[in-house]
Amino acid sequence: MPELPEVETIRRGLKKFVIHQKIVKITVLCEKSFLGQPEITEGKTIIDIRRFGKALILDLDNDYSLMIHLRMTGQLIYDGKERYAAGHPSDNFTSKLPNKQTRVVLKLKNGTLYFNDQRKFGFIKVIKTEEIKDDAFIKKLAKEPWEMTAEELYQKLQKHKNSPVKAVILDQTIICGLGNIYADESLFMSKIHPKRKAGTISKKEAEKLLKSACEVMQKSIDSGGSTMATYVKADGTKGDYLEKFAQVFRREGKSCLVCGGKIIKTKVAGRGTHICPNCQKEDHA
């Protein structure tokens, strides 16, 4: 799914397009994609849009909120005077909606917000605004990289010392915001092999890793996420983190931009993982 930078990009975009709009009608096309009663939100106005890690919250004017998690393949596409689309990149951004992958349709006063999700892992749920902080997922979220000290990260790595470092930094209850792309990019930037046991990461390396995570994600936010945000307008700007900044992600077979060696793809913690074997040594010590 969209990782933290993409969700932040969505938040900013939606803030521009749907805030202060009234939800006229919600149509649920896939039962498992919408939890709670849609009727509670109908006729209510969106007054704020917040983000907790990779989760998005639309606050309404009746003390209820809509919590949205895109997981792997979720997308939010606003179709009004102009179109704003963000989330998992696909042709849906520009195609006619609703389509086969549309799970929920939120008819707003001046446009329509489509929730598309190929794999149905994502969801929208109705929640009382004051109960968000007690939500099982929200409650467990760790700090985002820029709120955390290197010492804190180091201690957490020590606590999970037998797991591969990549698995540890993908855990949202340990450090919040990284997903598969930014985990690979952060590890490459800090010259750490993703398979190394978390316990072998020195304080110095933890510091470098934290700094890299901040840098990689901030850069992506600044450029509008990785391929995600699309204004379908004449001059359409487009997020293009992968093209512009990715050093290893989806670059297998290509040359490392630092040493010229060949980037390879392997598997760590059950996820596709990209590394430069020359810059990131497994047997560091």
Place this chain on the structure above:
DNA sequence: CTAGGATCCTGTCAGC
């Protein structure tokens, strides 16, 4: 408690 693997679901692509 940690660590690892299976699982939710649909679609696409490489390799026979």
Place this chain on the structure above:
DNA sequence: TGCTGACAGGATCCTA
């Protein structure tokens, strides 16, 4: 062409 297995920008659940 048709089939098969692997894989996918996430997180949870189950087991040892």
